[in-house]
Structure formats: structure tokens, C-alpha cells
Amino acid sequence: xxxxxxxSKEEMSQRGKQIYRSKIQSQFEAENKGRIVAIDIExxxxxxxxxxxxxxxxxxxxxxxxxIWCERFGYPAVHHHYGRGVTRS
Amino acid sequence: xxxxxxxxxxxALIRLYVYGANGIIHEVExxxxxxxxxxxxxxxxxxxxxxxxxxxxxxxxLANGSxxxxxxxxxxxxxxxERRSIEVEAEPGRPLVGLALMEDWxxxxxxxxxxxxxxxxx
Numbered sequence: 080x081x082x083x084x085x086x087s088k089e090e091m092s093q094r095g096k097q098i099y100r101s102k103i104q105s106q107f108e109a110e111n112k113g114r115i116v117a118i119d120i121e122x123x124x125x126x127x128x129x130x131x132x133x134x135x136x137x138x139x140x141x142x143x144x145x146x147i148w149c150e151r152f153g154y155p156a157v158h159h160h161y162g163r164g165v166t167r168s
Numbered sequence: 169x170x171x172x173x174x175x176x177x178x179x180a181l182i183r184l185y186v187y188g189a190n191g192i193i194h195e196v197e198x199x200x201x202x203x204x205x206x207x208x209x210x211x212x213x214x215x216x217x218x219x220x221x222x223x224x225x226x227x228x229x230l231a232n233g234s235x236x237x238x239x240x241x242x243x244x245x246x247x248x249x250e251r252r253s254i255e256v257e258a259e260p261g262r263p264l265v266g267l268a269l270m271e272d273w274x275x276x277x278x279x280x281x282x283x284x285x286x287x288x289x290x
Contacts, residue, residue, distance in 0.1 A: 081221065082221050082222045082223075083222055084222055084225065084239065088225060088237040088239070089237070091225045091237070092225070092227070092237050095225070117224060131223075131224070131226075131240065131255045132242075132253055132254070132255060135223050135224050135242075135255070147223065147224035147225070148224065148225055148226065149224050149225070149226040150226065150227075155227070155229055155235065156226070156227040156228055156229035156235055157206075157226040157227060157228065158204070158205050158206040158226075158228045158229070158238075158257075158266070159203070159204070159205055159228065159229045159230075160201075160203065160204045160205075160206065160209075160228050160229070160230060160236075160259075160266075161203035161204070161230065161231040162201055162203045162204065162231070162264075163204070163228070163230055163231075163236070163259065164230075
């Protein structure tokens with residue numbers, strides 16, 4: 080199968096974070112610290128799971144053409160990568 | 169057990185296999201990166217060549233605290249004789265293996281040129 084991002088990285092981030100902060104974070108963060116939420120920025124459907132794979136697979140099962148933004152509850156980012164450079168191609 | 173070697177650039181290199189679409193299997197030489205808590209990074213050229221399917225976008229935090237928006241792709245890899253489903257992050261340069269892929273394994277590195285890299289399942 081093929082799947083492509085239909086939005087720029089900036090729009091994915093902006094819309095995903097807006098849904099996370101307004102509809103998900105306050106209700107689910109306390110009981111789900113460290114877990115992943117996968118958010119479809121178009122339908123605002125979401126799935127919470129222990130791993131990226133489980134969360135995204137669960138959301139794709141319900142919304143096959145989801146455009147997914149992920150967050151990790153209680154952390155500023157899904158992953159950290161300390162050796163990675165700031166300049167990106 | 170997974171074994172590798174430290175090169176003269178102090179990279180702890182190990183080999184793994186990434187499964188692409190249509191049965192393509194690509195051997196990847198990757199550096200073990202304990203500062204990375206994801207699974208694996210691959211350059212976009214290899215992601216395209218393997219026809220990996222786009223999955224999701226999310227933030228990755230760098231050492232200086234800044235955030236980088238990252239694209240992740242579904243992939244299967246052979247790791248220690250097991251086939252595993254992971255998410256690969258697009259990142260230029262040398263492929264990097266992170267702690268999520270090494271979870272439940274013990275990593276031992278002789279940090280010298282031609283030193284051994286050994287991963288044993290705990």
C-alpha cells in the first residue's frame with residue numbers, strides 16, 4: 080500500500096498539538112504518563128497505547144487514511160535524540 | 169547474540185536487515201546510539217528504495233531542548249533472529265539504532281578501534 084503525508088510538517092504539528100491540548104491532554108494525561116496518543120488531524124479521532132506501533136496501528140484500523148500526529152503523555156516529545164543535529168535537510 | 173565492531177570514528181557498528189516492499193531485504197550497517205530512545209533512523213533515499221509506508225509525524229527533542237518534527241515509517245527488521253515491526257524515523261546520514269530496538273538486550277562495547285560490540289538478550 081502507499082500512504083503519503085497530505086500536509087506540511089508545520090501543519091501536522093500545529094493541528095495535532097491543537098487537538099491534543101484542547102481535547103485530549105487534560106482528560107487523559109494523568110493516567111497515561113509515558114504512553115503514546117495517535118491523533119488523526121482530520122477526524123480528530125485518536126488512540127492511546129504503550130507504543131507508537133500499537134497506537135498508530137489501532138488508529139489506522141479505525142481510520143485507514145488517517146493523517147496521524149503523535150504525542151507522548153507527560154513529555155515534550157515522543158522521542159529524544161541527543162546526538163542529532165539541529166540543521167535538517 | 170548480535171555482534172559488531174567499533175570503527176576508527178568511534179562508531180559502534182552493527183548489522184541488521186530491513187524488509188522492504190515486494191520482498192526486498194536490505195542489509196544496513198547502523199551505529200548504536202544510546203542518546204536515541206526510538207528504534208531506527210534511515211535516510212530518505214533508503215526509505216524510498218524500500219518503499220516503506222509513511223505512518224506518522226511527531227516531535228523529537230534534541231540535546232539543546234529544541235524540537236524537530238519527524239516523519240516515521242512502518243518497517244520490519246530482522247533483529248537477533250526475530251522479525252520485528254518498528255517505526256523508522258527519516259534522518260540523513262548513518263543509520264542509527266536506538267534504545268527502543270535494543271530494549272531487553274544488554275549492550276557491551278569495547279570503546280577502541282576494532283573493539284567488539286555485543287548485544288545479548290537479557
